[in-house]
Amino acid sequence: MMVVEEAPTTQRAPAKGRILETADVLFYEDGIRNVGVDRIIAASSVTKATFYKHYRAKDNLIIEYISGRHRSEKRALEDLISSAPTPEAAVRAFVASIAELISSPGFRGCPFINAAAEFPNPAHPVRVIVRDHREWYVDTLAALLRDLGHPVPGDAADELLLARDGALSGGYAGDSIAATAAMNRIVAHVIADARIAA
Incomplete structure (x- = not known):
């Protein structure tokens, strides 16, 4: 995104x-x-x-940096969801935004995963912000998938977030086309599960 x-x-x-x-x-x-x-x-x-x-101190700037990244990503995803005509269209737009990010110049993976890797102590303020960001992400995706009619929206939200993580990491470290294709396959299964339940 x-x-x-x-x-x-x-x-x-x-x-x-x-x-x-x-x-x-x-x-x-x-x-x-x-x-x-x-x-x-x-x-x-x-x-x-x-x-x-x-x-x-630099630590204060780091906290503002990662907090700002959270606010920006939160606004972007909420805008994407609110502007989509249907929950399924929102899920597809979510995937398209990730694919676009992976192929953008200067892409270097997920800033939250990168930050977490640099701060191994789970109690560090950066890690707390990253954890809160991920919890918000799962909750937001679960609400979207609930609107889509998915039978287990929380589990499906975990799958989408992990698919996103894998695509961002794989897209940076390896083959961006393969990473995006794998993410699309997982999303297709999530949408299919919702359609079956409906």
Whole structure:
């Protein structure tokens, strides 16, 4: 799913916004731990004092980065579902958006899976945000599949999320066409199960 940054509810200082936008790109492209504060400061054209005024520490910027990714993905999926004429069309649009993301320039896998891999402690705030994001994802897909008439929407939502995970990981690390095709086969089974139940 294409991630589009959500508009903030409060006015963000231009320098603070530049820092976050720069971190968003660098953390995703090169990994959170591989990108140091000095590189973010240089790339966002701010002073060290400005960086520390707004974020105080890299950890605070990391939390804002992953939280922003969650808000953006949440809005994108909710918009996709609300604009689809039927639940089945929404499921198909969900799959199409993932396939589009996999084939987009600069694609580097799922930012949440990438972040989780960098923070092995399950109690770390990044991992908590990733866990909450995934729980929201399953709940949202389960509600969609319930509307579709699937007999076990929670189980099917788990299957869709894991199919998405596999497609994003496989699409980045291996054959994007094979990864997308495998995801499509799983989704076809989920939709077929719903049709049988109906």
